Amino acid sequence: MSEYSLRWVISPLPTEMETQALLNCKELIKKCTGEEYTIELLRSMPVSPTCGSLILIPTGIESQQALNENMIQGILWVMRLDAHTVRILTIMVAENHRGQGHAAEAWMKFRRLAMDDGARSVTLEVRQENDVAFDFYSRRGLVVLGRLSDYYRDTFGIVMHGPLRDEDA
Numbered sequence: 386m387s388e389y390s391l392r393w394v395i396s397p398l399p400t401e402m403e404t405q406a407l408l409n410c411k412e413l414i415k416k417c418t419g420e421e422y423t424i425e426l427l428r429s430m431p432v433s434p435t436c437g438s439l440i441l442i443p444t445g446i447e448s449q450q451a452l453n454e455n456m457i458q459g460i461l462w463v464m465r466l467d468a469h470t471v472r473i474l475t476i477m478v479a480e481n482h483r484g485q486g487h488a489a490e491a492w493m494k495f496r497r498l499a500m501d502d503g504a505r506s507v508t509l510e511v512r513q514e515n516d517v518a519f520d521f522y523s524r525r526g527l528v529v530l531g532r533l534s535d536y537y538r539d540t541f542g543i544v545m546h547g548p549l550r551d552e553d554a
């Protein structure tokens with residue numbers, strides 16, 4: 386159990402974040418995924434403000450404060466591909482808060498916000514050996530579209546795609 390409660394809130398856009406906030410996101414991404422992003426790359430991420438981009442922060446704390454003071458415990462960033470399709474750029478939960486339903490809750494909030502914003506389907510990439518994430522997406526109706534050899538530095542990427550719908554399978 387966590388020593389404090391967490392909630393998902395709408396993420397400020399990386400383009401509008403202070404450098405310290407981006408450094409804190411960079412650190413969380415590195416810890417959760419092993420991926421090393423530059424501040425410039427993070428700042429240029431095309432995160433959508435309207436279709437379900439979220440951060441996981443302590444209840445009662447404002448998002449800017451949580452970002453600037455390194456209290457962020459999860460990220461779900463989404464971009465819009467076209468009028469009906471969104472792409473998940475990244476989804477993660479800090480290791481000490483996993484297995485408590487945070488990703489499942491993020492998915493439900495993301496789906497509601499994306500659908501309210503007109504999206505009807507979602508696409509994403511997942512490392513081929515990431516069984517936890519692959520199964521998580523499969524249970525939410527996503528299927529494999531193909532395999533990418535040059536997406537991740539050290540492994541294949543699986544491209545998944547599926548409908549956004551009110552009830553999970």
Ligand SMILES: CC(C)(COP(=O)(O)OP(=O)(O)OC[C@H]1O[C@@H](n2cnc3c(N)ncnc32)[C@H](O)[C@@H]1OP(=O)(O)O)[C@@H](O)C(=O)NCCC(=O)NCCS
Pocket residue numbers: 417418476477478479482483484485486487488489490510511512515517518520521524
């Ligand atoms: C994938 C990840 C976001 C899941 O976050 P989480 O908050 O622990 O997930 P939840 O507690 O909401 O569990 C979600 C589902 O995964 C299952 N699950 C979670 N951890 C699991 C584990 N270690 N082994 C098997 N199943 C697991 C849960 O049973 C749950 O099942 P459901 O689909 O029936 O709801 C988290 O493990 C993570 O940040 N991993 C590193 C980053 C990553 O791989 N991101 C995905 C990139 S595509």
